[in-house]
Amino acid sequence: MTSTARKAPRLLVRSAQVAIAAAAVTDVFRAVAVRDRYVHDTDASESGFVSMVFVYVTTLAIVLFLVWLAQARRNAQELSPEASVPSRGRTIGMWFVPVVNLFVPRGVVLDVGRASSASWEEKRDTTLVNAWWAAWITHSLVLVFAGRLAPGSMVLLVVEEVLMIAAAVLAGLVIERITALQDTALGAAVPAESLTQA
Template sequence: MFRAVAVRDQHLHRTDASLHRSGFVSMVFLYLMTAAIVLFLAWLARSRRNAQELSPQASVPSRGWTIGAWFVPVANLFVPRRLVLDIGRASSPSWEQKRDTARVNLWWGAWITHALVLTTVGQTAPGSMPVLVVTEALMLASAVLLALVIERITALQNSALGAAVPVTPLPA
């Protein structure tokens, strides 16, 4: 939201200070998003490996496709959702078809809607405060929903792999 306000301020009040603030906030945002993307892709690759270990017969994507699908135009609009669903289903028999699939669908819907609004409406109305608010709200919603998806799949895999963190007693 800080980015939206800084960008909007720069469009309304074109000064060196607003340009500097807008650029700085956008740069910090870009760095944070890059870090988040790298961490998410690392988690996804690890989850794919765990899912394959838990269910060798299950249909899980290949290592390359798990990451590569995000960067293939048009395929990146629907394949990553399918990959996350496949990884979730292969992670545990306690994957709840309706509830967990709905969680993934909500995340994916928020993410795709964010991308579509940003690339279509955002290009026709640059600096529009309503567009900025909608895109930032959709990005925030998709981040929260993705955190829930990550938590669910990780919990299922930890439970199935018996990865409970052992509690070591403190020395006397």
């Protein structure tokens, strides 16, 4: 019988991808509601409710993504014990350290991806991770600057939400790629006799 630790967690993968997509969609509604409050002086309770839903959905997406990343790190370490894979604490903790969280998480995801399989395609797969990270960081910066310099700006709202949706789609693709690499590598690592006993 094979160990469940030797398989990529498909339910977790799909849950993280769905939660990330839902967070991007609720962010669009949140941004529109907040803009309406600035521009049209609408009821703050509506934008407050939408913002509250966004916070809950985003928190769920963050938790599921970090659980997936911790599992992917564990699988990568098992697949490539000699590889430079960050510790579990660093894998999760560096997301919460200001300034560090602008740079280090990208490298951690790249380290996990590279250690996941010899099939990691340096140019294609690194470009995918870099595109996701660029969309995410640019979205975050536009969000901060738009709120301070031009609250209610439709142009900045559109740019911000396009970047958020792009980051969500690319995050889903990064999760899918690393999970697919680990599925293949973990499947190849299972001894034949354990498959016949299952």
